[in-house]
Amino acid sequence: xxxxxxxxxxxxxxxxxxxxxxxxxxxxxxxxxxxxxxxxxxxxxxxxxxxxxxxxxxxxxxxxxxxxxxxxxxxxxxxxxxxxxxxxxxxxxxxxxxxxxxxxxxxxxxxxxxxxxxxxxxxxxxxxxxxxxxxxxxxxxxxxxxxxxxxxxxxxxxxxxxxxxxxxxxxxxxxxxxxxxxxxxxxxxxxxxxxxxxxxxxxxxxxxxxxxxxxxxxxxxxxxxxxxxxxxxxxxxxxxxxxxxxxxxxxxxxxxxxxxxxxxxxxxxxxxxxxxxxxxxxxxxxxxxxxxxxxxxxxxxxxxxxxxxxxxxxxxxxxxxxxxxxxxxxxxxxxxxxxxxxxxxxxxxxxxxxxxxxxxxxxxxxxxxxxxxxxxxxxxxxxxxxxxxxxxxxxxxxxxxxxxxxxxxxxxxxxxxxxxxxxxxxxxxxxxxxxxxxxxxxxxxxxxxxxxxxxxxxxxxxxxx
Amino acid sequence: xxxxxxxxxxxxxxxxxxxxxxxxxxxxxxxxxxxxxxxxxxxxxxxxxxxxxxxxxxxxxxxxxxxxxxxxxxxxxxxxxxxxxxxxxxxxxxxxxxxxxxxxxxxxxxxxxxxxxxxxxxxxxxxxxxxxxxxxxxxxxxxxxxxxxxxxxxxxxxxxxxxxxxxxxxxxxxxxxxxxxxxxxxxxxxxxxxxxxxxxxxxx
Numbered sequence: 001x002x003x004x005x006x007x008x009x010x011x012x013x014x015x016x017x018x019x020x021x022x023x024x025x026x027x028x029x030x031x032x033x034x035x036x037x038x039x040x041x042x043x044x045x046x047x048x049x050x051x052x053x054x055x056x057x058x059x060x061x062x063x064x065x066x067x068x069x070x071x072x073x074x075x076x077x078x079x080x081x082x083x084x085x086x087x088x089x090x091x092x093x094x095x096x097x098x099x100x101x102x103x104x105x106x107x108x109x110x111x112x113x114x115x116x117x118x119x120x121x122x123x124x125x126x127x128x129x130x131x132x133x134x135x136x137x138x139x140x141x142x143x144x145x146x147x148x149x150x151x152x153x154x155x156x157x158x159x160x161x162x163x164x165x166x167x168x169x170x171x172x173x174x175x176x177x178x179x180x181x182x183x184x185x186x187x188x189x190x191x192x193x194x195x196x197x198x199x200x201x202x203x204x205x206x207x208x209x210x211x212x213x214x215x216x217x218x219x220x221x222x223x224x225x226x227x228x229x230x231x232x233x234x235x236x237x238x239x240x241x242x243x244x245x246x247x248x249x250x251x252x253x254x255x256x257x258x259x260x261x262x263x264x265x266x267x268x269x270x271x272x273x274x275x276x277x278x279x280x281x282x283x284x285x286x287x288x289x290x291x292x293x294x295x296x297x298x299x300x301x302x303x304x305x306x307x308x309x310x311x312x313x314x315x316x317x318x319x320x321x322x323x324x325x326x327x328x329x330x331x332x333x334x335x336x337x338x339x340x341x342x343x344x345x346x347x348x349x350x351x352x353x354x355x356x357x358x359x360x361x362x363x364x365x366x367x368x369x370x371x372x373x374x375x376x377x378x379x380x381x382x383x384x385x386x387x388x389x390x391x392x393x394x395x396x397x398x399x400x401x402x403x404x405x406x407x408x409x410x411x412x413x414x415x416x417x418x419x420x421x422x423x424x425x426x427x428x429x430x431x432x433x434x435x436x437x438x439x440x441x442x443x444x445x446x447x448x449x450x451x452x453x454x455x456x457x458x459x460x461x462x463x464x465x
Numbered sequence: 466x467x468x469x470x471x472x473x474x475x476x477x478x479x480x481x482x483x484x485x486x487x488x489x490x491x492x493x494x495x496x497x498x499x500x501x502x503x504x505x506x507x508x509x510x511x512x513x514x515x516x517x518x519x520x521x522x523x524x525x526x527x528x529x530x531x532x533x534x535x536x537x538x539x540x541x542x543x544x545x546x547x548x549x550x551x552x553x554x555x556x557x558x559x560x561x562x563x564x565x566x567x568x569x570x571x572x573x574x575x576x577x578x579x580x581x582x583x584x585x586x587x588x589x590x591x592x593x594x595x596x597x598x599x600x601x602x603x604x605x606x607x608x609x610x611x612x613x614x615x616x617x618x619x620x621x622x623x624x625x626x627x628x629x630x631x632x633x634x635x636x637x638x639x640x641x642x643x644x645x646x647x648x649x650x651x652x653x654x655x656x657x658x659x660x661x662x663x664x665x666x667x668x669x
Contacts, residue, residue, distance in 0.1 A: 151579035198542035254666035
């Protein structure tokens with residue numbers, strides 16, 4: 001039998017049709033995730049008089065437009081009329097099509113990529129599409145998760161299938177142990193720094209090696225989440241004992257005899273020995289350090305112990321030109337030690353880093369200290385918020401002068417109004433440092449939760465508080 | 466029914482920089498607007514308009530003759546970032562029917578094909594030369610022939626490009642995906658029956 005990769009096994013499990021002469025295949029979708037954004041898909045469906053084929057396999061999340069304050073008021077608490085329309089529109093569309101809806105007042109509301117895994121929707125071997133590029137997060141479970149635009153969402157609503165051209169396989173192997181102060185966020189930033197923000201276009205990445213095996217599920221989710229920032233179609237980690245331990249007992253995970261059947265399937269999924277990858281990349285875990293981005297793309301990144309690079313040091317003229325533009329936008333001088341860069345505010349949240357483990361890491365740094373710049377903590381879900389409060393983490397943050405908010409995408413995109421003012425510099429645990437991403441004229445430094453917490457205390461990109 | 470794309474000879478605008486991300490193409494704050502608001506008004510908003518909403522004359526798509534451009538020539542990894550189809554709506558509503566670049570973000574590329582906007586991948590050197598030429602000679606036209614899979618620049622240089630055959634067919638005929646897929650509805654039903662019998666826990 002031909003040795004297959006994890007990705008190829010999932011592909012084979014979901015192949016519905018392979019038309020002659022087409023390089024695209026028709027694949028079956030297990031979960032189709034939507035949020036307030038792809039309203040065009042529901043409009044189109046209605047206009048064409050079509051129904052949702054599998055309402056129970058369609059999950060809707062109010063996350064991009066929900067406010068993080070005054071949540072007890074429900075939609076009435078949304079001051080911004082257009083944002084309120086977005087949240088209400090999803091509610092109406094979900095009710096009209098009978099799809100599963102985690103709305104603003106739902107006890108499990110939260111960011112789609114945080115709620116899905118915590119309720120056990122994320123399982124090895126599944127194919128999960130989402131109206132959001134960070135659906136790659138689900139790859140942490142050995143599932144295939146990827147983002148699609150509104151037209152493809154509409155197609156999946158109508159047919160529960162997606163046309164997909166087989167991407168190439170890339171394996172990124174990280175051997176060794178991560179130093180104690182290095183997190184999954186630092187690892188993925190280092191990876192993107194190495195392969196570039198277009199470095200994995202057309203590929204699905206499988207992460208392997210002892211450092212990956214040693215990561216928690218939260219860490220693997222952070223890693224897979226940002227695979228899209230290297231241009232990858234998806235990022236994946238083979239399921240193992242860590243995966244099964246995380247899954248056991250969660251709401252949507254099978255129980256009893258069905259658990260045994262599921263486990264047998266899951267254990268058959270890891271890439272076979274000798275499976276062929278089109279590209280191999282390797283990193284040494286022990287050599288990694290805490291990282292921060294200095295530019296306006298995620299590969300413009302350096303260790304916190306390092307300096308803002310001189311664009312002249314790049315031999316590639318394109319890279320030189322873009323780092324010059326980035327430094328101009330970021331108002332940074334070449335050669336400045338990162339630890340001397342003054343920061344105006346801190347955001348701890350997003351689908352990349354708003355899980356319980358992230359908040360624990362941040363709280364550990366914050367405990368007994370005080371923030372010197374405005375800092376907000378936005379838990380990824382109501383579940384995370386409750387868990388953090390049960391552990392008293394919110395008190396640690398509040399005592400240190402951080403704000404403790406309600407779940408949503410918040411300042412990652414600013415679509416709910418939580419924005420970084422023009423000209424301000426924000427240390428953020430989110431995933432994109434693009435120009436204007438957190439608000440027009442905003443300047444973003446992507447960091448881990450522990451680093452963000454330390455930055456809030458020192459007011460600079462120094463990693464240690 | 467999607468607008469078909471057969472061929473086009475039209476004015477091309479140079480915007481030759483790498484990694485033009487979807488936040489740059491359309492900032493998130495406009496994605497809440499209905500299509501009737503005219504997404505052309507939001508295209509490259511932060512670069513095209515001041516915070517007060519005044520047009521920035523130095524931005525290429527605000528300069529004549531490029532306000533009438535129907536082809537955009539750009540750098541590698543064009544459209545990287547989010548799934549927002551608003552980025553494609555904004556380009557299409559502005560009048561852009563074709564983007565030529567050395568590579569594209571995968572999701573953006575797929576979104577273009579859903580909207581009759583042709584993404585063309587050409588080698589880096591060919592794109593650089595084309596961008597320089599139309600920069601030097603504003604108003605120069607570029608010809609794109611989907612049937613022949615060629616791009617011909619103002620200098621007469623012709624480059625062949627690749628496109629997945631079923632996508633080419635759908636673009637040429639303006640077929641939308643759902644219509645095509647519904648021809649496979651029996652395959653879907655058959656697959657579903659077997660699949661859910663094997664994974665009964667998925668939806669219970």
